[in-house]
Amino acid sequence: xxxxxxxxxxxxxxxxxxxxxxxxxxxxxxxxxxxxxxxxxxxxxxxxxxxxxxxxxxxxxxxxxxxxxxxxxxxxxxxxxxxxxxxxxxxxxxxxxxxxxxxxxxxxxxxxxxxxxxxxxxxxxxxxxxxxxxxxxxxxxxxxxxxxxxxxxxxxxxxxxxxxxxxxxxxxxxxxxxxxxxxxxxxxxxxxxxxxxxxxxxxxxxxxxxxxxxxxxxxxxxxxxxxxxxxxxxxxxxxxxxxxxxxxxxxxxxxxxxxxxxxxxxxxxxxxxxxxxxxxxxxxxxxxxxxxxxxxxxxxxx
Amino acid sequence: xxxxxxxxxxxxxxxxxxxxxxxxxxxxxxxxxxxxxxxxxxxxxxxxxxxxxxxxxxxxxxxxxxxxxxxxxxxxxxxxxxxxxxxxxxxxxxxxxxxxxxxxxxxxxxxxxxxxxxxxxxxxxxxxxxxxxxxxx
Amino acid sequence: xxxxxxxxxxxxxxxxxxxxxxxxxxxxxxxxxxxxxxxxxxxxxxxxxxxxxxxxxxxxxxxxxxxxxxxxxxxxxxxxxxxxxxxxxxxxxxxxxxxxxxxxxxxxxxxxxxxxxxxxxxxxxxxxxxxxxxxxxxxxxxx
Numbered sequence: 001x002x003x004x005x006x007x008x009x010x011x012x013x014x015x016x017x018x019x020x021x022x023x024x025x026x027x028x029x030x031x032x033x034x035x036x037x038x039x040x041x042x043x044x045x046x047x048x049x050x051x052x053x054x055x056x057x058x059x060x061x062x063x064x065x066x067x068x069x070x071x072x073x074x075x076x077x078x079x080x081x082x083x084x085x086x087x088x089x090x091x092x093x094x095x096x097x098x099x100x101x102x103x104x105x106x107x108x109x110x111x112x113x114x115x116x117x118x119x120x121x122x123x124x125x126x127x128x129x130x131x132x133x134x135x136x137x138x139x140x141x142x143x144x145x146x147x148x149x150x151x152x153x154x155x156x157x158x159x160x161x162x163x164x165x166x167x168x169x170x171x172x173x174x175x176x177x178x179x180x181x182x183x184x185x186x187x188x189x190x191x192x193x194x195x196x197x198x199x200x201x202x203x204x205x206x207x208x209x210x211x212x213x214x215x216x217x218x219x220x221x222x223x224x225x226x227x228x229x230x231x232x233x234x235x236x237x238x239x240x241x242x243x244x245x246x247x248x249x250x251x252x253x254x255x256x257x258x259x260x261x262x263x264x265x266x267x268x269x270x271x272x273x274x275x276x277x278x279x280x281x282x283x284x285x286x287x288x289x290x291x292x293x294x295x296x297x298x299x300x301x302x
Numbered sequence: 303x304x305x306x307x308x309x310x311x312x313x314x315x316x317x318x319x320x321x322x323x324x325x326x327x328x329x330x331x332x333x334x335x336x337x338x339x340x341x342x343x344x345x346x347x348x349x350x351x352x353x354x355x356x357x358x359x360x361x362x363x364x365x366x367x368x369x370x371x372x373x374x375x376x377x378x379x380x381x382x383x384x385x386x387x388x389x390x391x392x393x394x395x396x397x398x399x400x401x402x403x404x405x406x407x408x409x410x411x412x413x414x415x416x417x418x419x420x421x422x423x424x425x426x427x428x429x430x431x432x433x434x435x436x437x438x439x
Numbered sequence: 440x441x442x443x444x445x446x447x448x449x450x451x452x453x454x455x456x457x458x459x460x461x462x463x464x465x466x467x468x469x470x471x472x473x474x475x476x477x478x479x480x481x482x483x484x485x486x487x488x489x490x491x492x493x494x495x496x497x498x499x500x501x502x503x504x505x506x507x508x509x510x511x512x513x514x515x516x517x518x519x520x521x522x523x524x525x526x527x528x529x530x531x532x533x534x535x536x537x538x539x540x541x542x543x544x545x546x547x548x549x550x551x552x553x554x555x556x557x558x559x560x561x562x563x564x565x566x567x568x569x570x571x572x573x574x575x576x577x578x579x580x581x582x
Contacts, residue, residue, distance in 0.1 A: 060438055066444050204383075206436040207429035211386045211418070211566055212559045215429075215436040222438045222557060225443045227523040228512045270385035278383060388565070418565045435555055 077234030097246035104175030121153035130180035136194035164274035170253035177297030201285025210269030360405035379422035498578030
């Protein structure tokens, strides 16, 4: 009698153990479309619309991950993935990008053939200014990213432009970011033309692309924090603050646009050129969404 | 409690395990395979000439026309920023097969290319009009 | 893992009802542990034992392969390693999809059932051929 009782207890334990494996479920909800004004508007209206976008965007993450502090979003996926965060913190103790930052400093200080240096092209001699990029240049009518500014500086001094994805430009960008750590990112959208660029970036971010049919928001918002195979999907909030990054997979530094191209190719979409108008507008939109976060580039990533 | 009882209990438990769903094998009665009768919604099989190659002779000029049409659609897709990484290879393969006179293969590839080219232009217009569907609440 | 507050998030795993272990009967505790171990060791063995037909085996390969279905990226499936959790676990497909056409359509073009889905439209976008989708359907019915 007692034996039978035990068998049934053990049996239910086993059953519970077996079912436990399958108890996980995730109901996918269909998001309702949000109204979005795209027409040209007065500066106050533009500001109001952009502020509303930021509020909704950041509010989404605040609600989805209520335990994550806002400031922590600059750490990308490690703000969500406690398991890999530990390992990441250890890596950041002896950062793998240290040598590249030193290289970047040397390159930054080495004069061009004409005797001028990068410092002559930038405000404040190029120190502590990373947070001012990207911005919308009202005269040129386009988004200026830090890497674009670096190459335009070279060209205006008679030097060849650098490749945009890795190498020297990533090192220089990393050095410039390292002098700006903890500075607040707060890009403005102050004109019709700026609003147009912003809206193009926004549309890019939410558009489904590639044979696999994904938008950036599909992975980095709707299912952020969940796993694709073993990889946790990081939040879109803060995606522009930590670059350039040293990725273990790359075994070197890479720029934000290199990563954009990677994410496009992963869904089998043809990528755009680094520093193309499309990617610059996307970076602009992402940076506006990350308003209020601080710079912490360069950083280490898996 | 002696050894005999232990063995008996273990036996009972093993029998029990056998009937536990989740642990046991609930999929022994597999459905009969009816792949052959499966209906495809795409209509691709209608153009799959492997079935009726005996009565329709493949025509290189027709395949070239299909390829030209696909390329036109591909242009639209990539011009609007919605090109796929899969199509360039398909196109190259189709052209090579055509060159080598492997009409059946060339035809298959060009049909697949047309399908993807069309899907990418549809994606482009969907995204143009309904990108905001991806904004989560 | 940080807690996700969203209806699209994954709920925590089912809890195991704890049965109090009576210290007077250590032997039964041994039984319990033994049986759980047996169960754990039998599970993979059982999965191996399921005799898959040739087409089901092909479907399984297509479902697991990264460059093909890669369903494991999002779905937990039988003995598939390193499964993601973006979509629901795929199990008891016969009971849950008695209509073969409905299951097939979910894979061929998930947008038909849910226009906002993030599951790729496998056949509609040419990721898988019609025959490949059929093979995967056969495999799913073995789950």
